[in-house]
Amino acid sequence: MALRPPVLNPPFNITRASHVVLTVADLAASRLFYEEVLGLVVTLQTDDALYLRGVEEACHHSLVLRQSKDAPCCARIGLRVRTEDDLRIARDYFAGHGCAAEWAEVPYQGLTLHVTDPFGNRMEYCAHMPVEPRQITRFHHHRGGSALRIDHYQLLTPNLRGALDFYMDLGFLLTEYVGPDDEQIRAVFLQRKGNPHDLVFFNGDGPRLHHFAYMVPETQHLLRACDIAGELGFGRQVERGPGRHGPGHALFVYFRDPDGHRVELFNTHYQVLDLELEPVRWDPADPAVSFPWGYPARGRWFEQATPFEDTPVRETAVRPTPMTLEKYLAEEA
Template sequence: MAWGLIREMGHVSIQTNDVEGSIFDATQLLGLRVTERTANEVYLAANSVHHELVYVESEVNGIQSIGLIAQNGDALREIRRRVESENFKFVSHTAVSAGVQDGFSFIGPEGWIFEIYTGMQKSDPGLQGFGPDRYGHINFHPRDPRSMMEFLRRIFDFRLSDVIGDDYAYFMRCNPDHHGIALIAGGGTFHHHAWQVQSIADLAKLGDRLGRAGRELIWGPVRHGAGHNIAAYYVETSGAVVELYTDLEQIYDDEREPVIWAEDENWWNMWSNRRTDDFRTFGIRSVTELKTFH
């Protein structure tokens, strides 16, 4: 169970200039279901909740918000107090997403919008043929990963699981999952959203679906060193990367010291030291940086 102010990762909201293409990817490749559709938003989920992924119709592709679920109302109020004390700019003082009871959103470091909430509605997943168990984590590439790491610890009580190099990368958790947010030094882009599946066989089936659709995996399956998960990746219509993973390390010792890796140590793939040259070049920016905030 979670120990701090955040219980679990909530959702990723993505602006897309091809909403139908994004829905195809999420339903036919990833295996999510549409739970609600409004004039310009589409809510999707794998788990028995209202949403874990949101697509917003737009002229440009970009990350609209990163959703985090607070432990309870007291935790939500404490996060709001911390946000106010550091003078972060509020986007909304009330919940923005459909299907949640209470919440607010604000602009954090480097222009990333965080939506914090409680009380998400349940949604019956029905009898699906394939798809992940749940949304698990995100990976993005801040220009200043140390500053972002300290922000996540200070405002939300995230803890460090692994540290890579000298301020190069940080893997951070809010519950027993090895990481809910991974930070790797870069150019200020969001790299991927990740979804838990039952076994490595599900990664092979993803490859089959991609092949039939004329698409491809951009990396994997691989066995990561940091997190130990087996993972495979593809690029969705918006330009963001999607990861399917299984066998992620679970950390039940709340006081476990972070694992330290050298930057050039093979923390990325325990089966090989090779990485695709363009893997980290994929990704999309925050809508605040694109100056098209919805």
């Protein structure tokens, strides 16, 4: 099957990855992790919620943590659209495609649309938030990894081709993909804001949120975040890295927060602004795809992820068979 051409005039204008809403067991423990290790800025804390943003971000929040007694989950992942008119068009579009789409009252956001896409991913679209002072030049307030801004989400889905087609119809551009050829695609990287990705889909049991990611200023901030994680008792929650990605080329480190949600810090992006740029295919048989240097990830990095709230997880018909650390060490032995 040939790759889809881009849709240059989508039905409404999505601009970027915006925010993620997670449930947690202990707001105090979560605040310690996200504020001191990642370096996020606390915009507001209430009795049952915590709103955070990156040091470069002016909008009210890019991460919302809600206290819950239930098992930790992802309530929504957020996408921004250009205007509220785009939201109204989006509601009609999604309803016309059989998706649950309804207006929602959400604190510290303007008009907000809740959508469950055809693959079970629970999305939240908005056009406005209150504006807060940027902290980018308040250097004496910077903590941990100095997380600048939210960049992307990686989702697991058993219907990878369907997700690719659905989101390309919404104007997302395919920048990179993983597969031995154009028929057997295992992962896709989709963007709206001009860098390699806003949404990443990998084949797997889903729908589940594999991770969300923040950009940091420099490589040293990845190491500083790891050092502070170790000092504060989160050292064993440094799950993968520091390392180098093949797709995207970023330097990275992955953490698991106190509730097991996975978050990535990374730097070094490139721009994807021109339409004549062809998507880059990465062959999964090439070791440079999963670990350009160092060791591959542990099996749990590929298998474990955060479920969406009140959403059943469906098994994929095609089981991923990545090179894991366990396999690698067994072969070396």
